[in-house]
Amino acid sequence: MAxxxxxxxxxxxxxxxxxxEANRSHVSLEQLKVMSAIERCRTAALGGHVARCExxxxxxTDISYNSCGNRHCPKCQGAASRRWLTDREAELLPVPYxxxxxxxxxxxRDIAFQNKRVVYNLLMKASAETTLTIAADPKRxxxxxxxxxxxxxxGSAMTHHPHVHMIVPGGGLSLDNKRWVAARDNFLVHxxxxxxxxxxxxxxxxxxxxxxxELKFFNTHAGLADKRTFKRFIAPLRRIxxxxxxxxxFAGPQQVLRxxxxxxxxxxxxxxxxxxxxxxxxxxxxKDYRVNGPDRWKTMRLQPHEFIRRFLIHVLPKGFHRxxxxxxxxxxxxxxxxxxxxxxxxxAPPAADPQQEPDVTPDTPRVLPWPCPRCGARMIVIETxxxxxxxxxxxxxxxIDTS
Numbered sequence: 402m403a404x405x406x407x408x409x410x411x412x413x414x415x416x417x418x419x420x421x422e423a424n425r426s427h428v429s430l431e432q433l434k435v436m437s438a439i440e441r442c443r444t445a446a447l448g449g450h451v452a453r454c455e456x457x458x459x460x461x462t463d464i465s466y467n468s469c470g471n472r473h474c475p476k477c478q479g480a481a482s483r484r485w486l487t488d489r490e491a492e493l494l495p496v497p498y499x500x501x502x503x504x505x506x507x508x509x510r511d512i513a514f515q516n517k518r519v520v521y522n523l524l525m526k527a528s529a530e531t532t533l534t535i536a537a538d539p540k541r542x543x544x545x546x547x548x549x550x551x552x553x554x555x556g557s558a559m560t561h562h563p564h565v566h567m568i569v570p571g572g573g574l575s576l577d578n579k580r581w582v583a584a585r586d587n588f589l590v591h592x593x594x595x596x597x598x599x600x601x602x603x604x605x606x607x608x609x610x611x612x613x614x615e616l617k618f619f620n621t622h623a624g625l626a627d628k629r630t631f632k633r634f635i636a637p638l639r640r641i642x643x644x645x646x647x648x649x650x651f652a653g654p655q656q657v658l659r660x661x662x663x664x665x666x667x668x669x670x671x672x673x674x675x676x677x678x679x680x681x682x683x684x685x686x687x688k689d690y691r692v693n694g695p696d697r698w699k700t701m702r703l704q705p706h707e708f709i710r711r712f713l714i715h716v717l718p719k720g721f722h723r724x725x726x727x728x729x730x731x732x733x734x735x736x737x738x739x740x741x742x743x744x745x746x747x748x749a750p751p752a753a754d755p756q757q758e759p760d761v762t763p764d765t766p767r768v769l770p771w772p773c774p775r776c777g778a779r780m781i782v783i784e785t786x787x788x789x790x791x792x793x794x795x796x797x798x799x800x801i802d803t804s
Contacts, residue, residue: 407675409475409712412683413440416705423706432713435473442469442476448788452769456778463780464792473716478666485724486662489549491751492730492739497571497650498657499589503528503599504564504644508637509607511622513563518718519615520607521563525552527603528565529727535590535598536573542590544573544582547729547738549661555669557688558701559711566664568657571650573729574741581745589647596645603643604635665724669715676700683708 413436421428421436441447449466468477505513505524513520529548536546549568556562571584584590610616611631618625625631651657676684682702689697703711717723729738743750767782786792 407678408672409670409675410439410442412675412678412705412708415678416709420706420709424710428713429716431719432716435471435713435716436709438469438471439474442471442474443467445791446788448786448790449792450782450786451784451792451794452780452782454773454776454778455781456773456776459773459776459778461773461775461780462783462794462796464794467788472666473668475668475670475672478668482662482666485665486658489661490658492735493654493657494570494739494742494746495654495748496583496746498654499569499571499584499650500648500660501532501567501569501589501595502564502644502646502648503531503567503595504562504646505603506638506641506643508641510561510563512607512616512618512625514561514714515619515622516616518721519610521552521554521717521721521723523603523606523610524563525550525565525725527599527606528567529725531595531599531602532567532569533728535594536569537576539576541594542573542582542584544575545578545728546570546573548727549730550725550727551664552723553664553667554715554717557690559669559708559715561714568661574738574745578741579745581742592645592647595647596643599645600639600643604638608632608635669712678705680705 417436417440421433443466445466447467447469449464452463452465454461468474468480470477472478472481503524505520509520513524529550532548533546536542536544547570551566552563553566554561554563569589571589572582574580575582607616608631611628616625625634651660670685674686676686678684681704683705684700684702685708686698687701689699691697726732726735729735729742740750769780769782771780772778773780784792784794
């Protein structure tokens with residue numbers, strides 16, 4: 402049955418208990434935590450608050466439940482994305498930006514799944530080093546550039562498809578830091594050059610990790626623990642074409658922000674792609690990239706346990722940073738590098754925000770950041786309630802005129 406309000410949380414609540422029982426011998430603690438967080442998100446289990454419109458003539462009152470805040474939860478990414486984008490907005494430069502994508506070959510995806518922390522780290526490191534190295538080559542761009550990189554591990558059908566999205570400004574600081582070196586408006590560097598270096602770096606890093614005993618192998622891949630077997634497995638990957646894609650530049654900084662808002666805090670599937678759910682199947686929309694035009698959007702139906710399995714294979718290791726900054730945007734020198742770039746581009750720094758946070762005393766009423774949906778006045782929190790509890794406030798029964 403189609404449900405316009407269908408959520409991943411509903412699917413986990415309905416089918417999660419039987420999935421846990423069927424998979425308890427090989428489900429990770431992190432996956433269980435993600436399931437629990439999403440199932441409890443914005444329910445009484447996490448507590449909440451009651452807010453009332455300060456306009457007495459309106460008096461609109463809402464009960465809101467707390468969010469789980471888990472980074473894999475489809476409902477909890479909007480606020481995190483907005484905060485992150487606010488911080489990044491002041492760092493944008495008035496230059497073209499390019500979108501570069503590095504994809505891990507399909508032959509390595511099982512190894513990546515069995516060694517998420519190690520291989521995902523190597524994937525991000527190899528792609529960043531490749532981009533920085535080629536850009537710094539005097540035969541290419543000859544500049545120190547900045548990179549914002551985001552790891553995604555899924556395809557549109559939630560299959561395992563690790564790849565790194567990069568946003569790269571079209572230019573950088575000269576190697577002596579004395580001038581801004583601009584890339585051509587419609588071209589950063591040739592993707593074939595990037596692909597070859599990425600291939601070499603990633604395979605070298607994997608061999609090093611294997612030699613250091615950092616890779617573990619299970620089931621049908623257990624034999625790869627042997628060094629010579631692993632080398633034979635790696636050898637054909639030196640002869641295939643690796644995929645690196647560079648999209649045309651964005652129209653301007655604001656378009657970059659809109660793009661980043663879609664990518665930085667995305668999860669394996671959003672609630673809006675869900676179509677229907679019952680005991681037999683979960684239906685959702687997916688994009689077939691082999692097809693051009695509107696026909697590329699199709700509907701897929703998966704058995705509920707397979708849907709949950711696919712969703713959970715994208716749970717990241719605890720503490721893993723999937724958004725990273727490199728080069729000029731690295732945290733150690735970001736402010737200084739951006740200031741130097743603005744100076745060389747003859748661009749004034751962004752104006753400081755004159756607003757200061759007001760002093761808040763313990764008895765200051767808590768005001769929600771959004772207005773009353775009925776009259777537009779402020780919404781004031783009148784009650785908070787703990788996890789597992791119900792609010793004391795109850796709606797006043799409407800009087801019925803019997804005259």
